[in-house]
Amino acid sequence: MSDGVEEQRWSPPAALVALAWLGAAGAAVWLVLLILAHADATGRLVAGVAALGLLVAALFGTVARPRLAADPGGVTVRGLFGPRRYPWSRVEGIRVLRTRRLGRDTSLVELDVLDEGGAERLLLFGRLDLGEDPEDVAGQLDSRRMR
Incomplete structure (x- = not known):
C-alpha cells in the first residue's frame, strides 16, 4: 500500500x-x-x-533543513554537523511524549535509535523542529516503518 x-x-x-x-x-x-x-x-x-x-x-x-526525513529505507536526522542516517532496522521505537509546561500541553516525538557502534540514542523533536504536530509526525513515521 x-x-x-x-x-x-x-x-x-x-x-x-x-x-x-x-x-x-x-x-x-x-x-x-x-x-x-x-x-x-x-x-x-x-x-x-x-x-x-x-x-x-x-x-x-x-x-538543519530538513530536520527529519523518512523514506522506505529509514530516517535521516540533520543537525549542525550534517545528516545522520538510521535504517528502519536500527529504529528501536517511535513514541510521543506528552508533557504539561507553563499550563500548556506539549508533545515531542521520541525516536530510540542505535548508532553505527550499536549505542542507543534518544532523539527528540518538537513542533519547532518539525513544523507540524509531533503526534501527526509520529503516526506518519510509525506507518512508514511498518511497510
Missing part, C-alpha cells in the same frame, strides 16, 4: 527561521550601538548574548 510519497520531510517553519535571522541582526545592531555609546558592561553583555543566541538558532534552523 503506497501513498505515492517516496520521502517525507519535516523542517522548522521558514518564517520562524527568517524571524531568527532578523532578531540576530537586530540584536547585533543593538550591541554595536551600545558599544559606540559606551554603555555599561551589563547591557553590552545582554545584547551580546541575545545576538549570539539568536545567531545560533538561525544558523541551526537554516543548516
Whole structure:
C-alpha cells in the first residue's frame, strides 16, 4: 500500500527561521550601538548574548533543513554537523511524549535509535523542529516503518 510519497520531510517553519535571522541582526545592531555609546558592561553583555543566541538558532534552523526525513529505507536526522542516517532496522521505537509546561500541553516525538557502534540514542523533536504536530509526525513515521 503506497501513498505515492517516496520521502517525507519535516523542517522548522521558514518564517520562524527568517524571524531568527532578523532578531540576530537586530540584536547585533543593538550591541554595536551600545558599544559606540559606551554603555555599561551589563547591557553590552545582554545584547551580546541575545545576538549570539539568536545567531545560533538561525544558523541551526537554516543548516538543519530538513530536520527529519523518512523514506522506505529509514530516517535521516540533520543537525549542525550534517545528516545522520538510521535504517528502519536500527529504529528501536517511535513514541510521543506528552508533557504539561507553563499550563500548556506539549508533545515531542521520541525516536530510540542505535548508532553505527550499536549505542542507543534518544532523539527528540518538537513542533519547532518539525513544523507540524509531533503526534501527526509520529503516526506518519510509525506507518512508514511498518511497510
